[in-house]
Amino acid sequence: MPSYNLCILGFGNVGQALVRHLQLKTTELREQYDITWRLTGVATRRMGWIADSDGLDTTSLLAGQLPPVSSALNVREWLSLAQADVLFELTSTDASTGQPAIDHIRTALEYGAHAITANKGTVVHAYEELNHLARERGKRFLFEATVMGGAPVFSLFQEALPATKVLSFRGLPNSTCNVIIERMEQGKNFSEALQVAQSLGIVETDPTLDVDGWDAALKLCAISTVLMGVPIRPADVQRQGVRDLDPETLRAARAAGKPFKLVASLERTANGVQARVQPEQIAAGDPLSGVNSGSMLGHFVTDMLPGLTVALHVPDDPTAGPDVTAYDVLADFLRAVR
Amino acid sequence: MPSYNLCILGFGNVGQALVRHLQLKTTELREQYDITWRLTGVATRRMGWIADSDGLDTTSLLAGQLPPVSSALNVREWLSLAQADVLFELTSTDASTGQPAIDHIRTALEYGAHAITANKGTVVHAYEELNHLARERGKRFLFEATVMGGAPVFSLFQEALPATKVLSFRGLPNSTCNVIIERMEQGKNFSEALQVAQSLGIVETDPTLDVDGWDAALKLCAISTVLMGVPIRPADVQRQGVRDLDPETLRAARAAGKPFKLVASLERTANGVQARVQPEQIAAGDPLSGVNSGSMLGHFVTDMLPGLTVALHVPDDPTAGPDVTAYDVLADFLRAVR
Numbered sequence: 001m002p003s004y005n006l007c008i009l010g011f012g013n014v015g016q017a018l019v020r021h022l023q024l025k026t027t028e029l030r031e032q033y034d035i036t037w038r039l040t041g042v043a044t045r046r047m048g049w050i051a052d053s054d055g056l057d058t059t060s061l062l063a064g065q066l067p068p069v070s071s072a073l074n075v076r077e078w079l080s081l082a083q084a085d086v087l088f089e090l091t092s093t094d095a096s097t098g099q100p101a102i103d104h105i106r107t108a109l110e111y112g113a114h115a116i117t118a119n120k121g122t123v124v125h126a127y128e129e130l131n132h133l134a135r136e137r138g139k140r141f142l143f144e145a146t147v148m149g150g151a152p153v154f155s156l157f158q159e160a161l162p163a164t165k166v167l168s169f170r171g172l173p174n175s176t177c178n179v180i181i182e183r184m185e186q187g188k189n190f191s192e193a194l195q196v197a198q199s200l201g202i203v204e205t206d207p208t209l210d211v212d213g214w215d216a217a218l219k220l221c222a223i224s225t226v227l228m229g230v231p232i233r234p235a236d237v238q239r240q241g242v243r244d245l246d247p248e249t250l251r252a253a254r255a256a257g258k259p260f261k262l263v264a265s266l267e268r269t270a271n272g273v274q275a276r277v278q279p280e281q282i283a284a285g286d287p288l289s290g291v292n293s294g295s296m297l298g299h300f301v302t303d304m305l306p307g308l309t310v311a312l313h314v315p316d317d318p319t320a321g322p323d324v325t326a327y328d329v330l331a332d333f334l335r336a337v338r
Numbered sequence: 339m340p341s342y343n344l345c346i347l348g349f350g351n352v353g354q355a356l357v358r359h360l361q362l363k364t365t366e367l368r369e370q371y372d373i374t375w376r377l378t379g380v381a382t383r384r385m386g387w388i389a390d391s392d393g394l395d396t397t398s399l400l401a402g403q404l405p406p407v408s409s410a411l412n413v414r415e416w417l418s419l420a421q422a423d424v425l426f427e428l429t430s431t432d433a434s435t436g437q438p439a440i441d442h443i444r445t446a447l448e449y450g451a452h453a454i455t456a457n458k459g460t461v462v463h464a465y466e467e468l469n470h471l472a473r474e475r476g477k478r479f480l481f482e483a484t485v486m487g488g489a490p491v492f493s494l495f496q497e498a499l500p501a502t503k504v505l506s507f508r509g510l511p512n513s514t515c516n517v518i519i520e521r522m523e524q525g526k527n528f529s530e531a532l533q534v535a536q537s538l539g540i541v542e543t544d545p546t547l548d549v550d551g552w553d554a555a556l557k558l559c560a561i562s563t564v565l566m567g568v569p570i571r572p573a574d575v576q577r578q579g580v581r582d583l584d585p586e587t588l589r590a591a592r593a594a595g596k597p598f599k600l601v602a603s604l605e606r607t608a609n610g611v612q613a614r615v616q617p618e619q620i621a622a623g624d625p626l627s628g629v630n631s632g633s634m635l636g637h638f639v640t641d642m643l644p645g646l647t648v649a650l651h652v653p654d655d656p657t658a659g660p661d662v663t664a665y666d667v668l669a670d671f672l673r674a675v676r
Contacts, residue, residue: 021642025501028501029501032501033500033501150643150646151643151646152494152498152499155497155498156490156494156498159493159497159498160490160493160494160497160498160669161490161669162371162669162672162673162676163363163366163367163370163371163668163669163672164665164669257595257622284595284622284627285628285629285630286628287628287629287633287649287651288628289622289627289628290623290624290625290626290627290628290629290635290647290649291623291625291628292623295625297628297647304359304488304661304662304665304668305488305489305650305662305665306651306652306653306658306662307650307651307652308488308489308648308649308650308651309628309635309647309648309649309650309651310646310647310648311625311628311646311647311649312643312645312646312647313625313644313645313646313647314644314645315644320644323642324642324643324644327502327642327643330501330642331498331499331500331501331502334500334501335500338500
């Protein structure tokens with residue numbers, strides 16, 4: 001039975017949730033997938049390069065008891081000390097460059113490990129290069145967690161919907177904005193609503209990424225690049241966030257049964273795609289209407305299916321988002337090695 | 339490049355749509371999947387056992403110009419004359435026994451062909467046996483088209499959501515009933531609404547299968563058997579159809595923003611599952627609300643994802659249903675051989 005040495009770079013909420021999932025699923029992975037695993041490396045800027053090719057004690061690690069730092073000075077040396085088979089790249093996203101995550105993934109693939117990431121920047125800024133490198137090395141570069149963490153998007157088309165072409169996309173890929181809108185409908189102003197969302201732990205460290213639509217724009221770029229074959233960058237997206245929405249207008253729209261949501265859309269044009277993020281009213285019966293504030297949703301029109309919707313409903317709970325994102329990362333691991 | 343000999347048993351709307359899809363995707367299958375195909379057998383009770391291992395002329399066939407019938411006297415001889423690699427079993431469903439489709443699939447697997455079906459009866463009445471036989475012979479028994487034709491359900495969990503356990507299901511798996519309810523809301527009585535649905539070509543030959551909830555019950559049985567590991571039969575489903583719904587009540591519910599839909603649900607219990615089909619009111623924001631009359635939808639609660647919804651939106655059009663069902667059958671073919 002193959003055993004895989006796993007390394008996690010970036011050990012925040014998602015990385016910790018991933019280790020809990022791995023612990024929980026150990027028996028299932030062994031019995032149903034013939035897979036065993038050891039965590040042989042964990043690294044963050046704060047913790048340093050922890051590595052042990054015999055396997056780290058995950059329970060101590062989750063309790064905050066850290067083993068001594070290794071002699072590694074960089075990602076490459078760390079992967080080597082950890083004898084890594086898989087790198088989980090879980091550092092936070094730099095929207096404008098995708099760095100240093102892109103370098104981490106390049107290093108892992110060149111070292112000979114599968115690279116799995118939750119970092120949108122790597123897909124938006126380096127999909128072609130990293131995908132090509134992975135194929136060349138016979139490894140996988142997987143990133144299901146980057147868009148609608150928890151809901152299958154890339155694996156849905158790559159595995160469950162073969163020979164399908166995506167013609168257009170319309171969705172609610174950023175639940176944070178919809179939580180903010182829902183709180184504003186309930187009487188809060190924008191700043192108060194943002195504070196509520198922050199207290200739920202669902203806002204990016206830099207809140208402009210969420211509220212000005214950058215996060216949704218990055219996700220559109222990833223979908224356009226990977227599923228529509230049209231690489232676009234955030235600057236190509238017409239973008240309007242939720243900052244200037246007026247609570248009165250939002251309340252009236254909700255009362256009329258057509259609430260506002262931050263909608264992201266992609267349409268094929270003669271030369272490529274038109275990409276747009278903006279608040280829109282959603283009528284009853286619209287495929288985008290079956291959601292609560294915490295939901296993420298994508299609606300795809302394809303050449304074979306006139307309209308397919310995938311939605312993930314996540315409770316307003318600080319642990320729910322990292323948990324489902326970490327599930328996607330785990331699923332990518334199983335896809336990479338099976 | 340491998341070439342596959344395909345045989346279609348039952349050449350109604352879905353079978354014909356499958357041949358059109360195969361024609362349309364020929365280049366894509368060759369270039370992206372390294373697959374070529376020939377249709378070497380077609381059979382129906384009316385047409386007889388048509389077989390030609392050199393390949394039939396699909397365009398003539400779709401135009402109704404039939405080649406002479408072969409000397410085959412049964413499925414086994416027909417598959418042999420056609421040198422079949424894949425059987426598409428597309429005969430109509432016998433809800434109470436699953437026959438003769440089960441025998442057709444058993445014969446195909448024993449002969450050494452993959453068996454792909456749109457026939458719910460085969461999954462409900464013989465999943466364990468046929469799945470076991472397929473594994474034993476190194477072939478696949480696939481049936482994505484049996485539940486919510488077009489929307490990935492079985493392949494979603496088997497391929498895109500590894501290591502996930504389905505805890506409960508709630509959905510709208512029968513669009514026909516929801517078309518009938520919507521017409522009743524618009525002022526028609528039950529018989530008139532049924533006639534509209536029949537004129538759209540979306541009602542089973544025996545309409546009681548749809549309107550009394552048998553079709554939805556069969557789909558619940560398939561989901562429970564395959565995705566929850568609890569084999570149940572239609573008689574185990576608490577079942578109430580749409581026949582006795584009152585147009586006034588339906589209109590009032592719609593006006594109040596909580597329209598009725600025929601809802602099918604599965605809940606795990608101490609001993610197995612509780613399965614139920616019945617009309618229920620759907621409030622705004624419910625995962626089941628984002629649909630129009632022709633939509634099919636499934637909402638899954640799993641151990642890893644708190645709520646995942648998949649919905650397929652199909653226009654009220656006689657060709658739309660067979661087209662999406664035939665896509666599922668095509669996708670199963672690609673899964674079987676890749």
